[in-house]
Amino acid sequence: MSINTKIVDDLVANDVAFVTTVPCKQLAGVIDEIEQRDEIYHIPANKEDEGMGLCAGAFMGGKRPAIIMQNTAIGVTVNTLVTLTQFYRMPLPMLISFRGELKEPVACQVEMAVHTKALLNQLHIPTYHFHKQSDADELDAILKYTFMCNKPVAILTDATFWGGY
């Protein structure tokens, strides 16, 4: 089974039915897989804070949401995470491509990578880092944890996890 199929299977098994995405090359396979699943309403967003607003609405409408985005989005969404997702206590699994890590070809991506974990830590967002493919074995537990505690939770997936560029 491909890693993309495994990830989306875990989302579906945890009743995630509304996924918003802002694309990244590394996440393209997961996004394709989500688009194909009847169990998931896939709604591409133009910006990640917009996507978090969509997810907040879907959650209040009774559908479990998730967002898929790049780590650069952490810089974009600090205010939304704090004043919407956290302030109203809403769950939000965030599957994030961790650009700027080992094997990164684009220097500018490193500039945001060095702040990513510090920002997530400062925001008190539980954070998991997938480096080897076997790390994804914990995804099911991470999703259950997210919907148990009603918090945004970050899953950082780096280039080594995705098998390079």
Next chain:
Amino acid sequence: MIRSEILRDIAPVISDHLVVCNIGLPSQELHMIDDQPSNFYMLGTMGLSSSIGLGLALAQGKKVISIDGDGSVLTNFGTLPTIANNVADNYILLIIDNGSYGSTGDQPTYAGRKTSLAAVATACGCENVVECRAEDTRAALETALAGDRMTIIVAKCESGNIKVPVITMDPVVIRDRFMKTVQA
């Protein structure tokens, strides 16, 4: 007519529906005029009323009205193509366009100058866009609620604010009573 007068006018029309209300004075005014558990007040996060409302409308079947402002739509312009391309016929976006950033002291917005939000919404692909005078907002909302078609209403009104207390209700209480109304 200013925004608070529109809200007073439409309150009886929207009170039985799910309402997502924009940050700042719009939420404070609606809360003062007609607090309902079916109102979701935004206490922060400028710009996301339309997005929250769309997500809510797509996730369940009840009618949803997002009350937004011109300044807030300008700050989240990406919302309009997303709305246009994800049609939810139980969704109404009411943009109260007073041409200014009301909550911060009525600084002019570009919507009050050259930019037409109705034209932008149409250009983004929204198929049922209605621009109306403030006085006609209630009728436009009644028509939209009677139909089963996603509608964007741009209500043009004068800028101006009234004195209102801030909302001190806990956000989790706002969210909890709102979700119970959604599920009822």
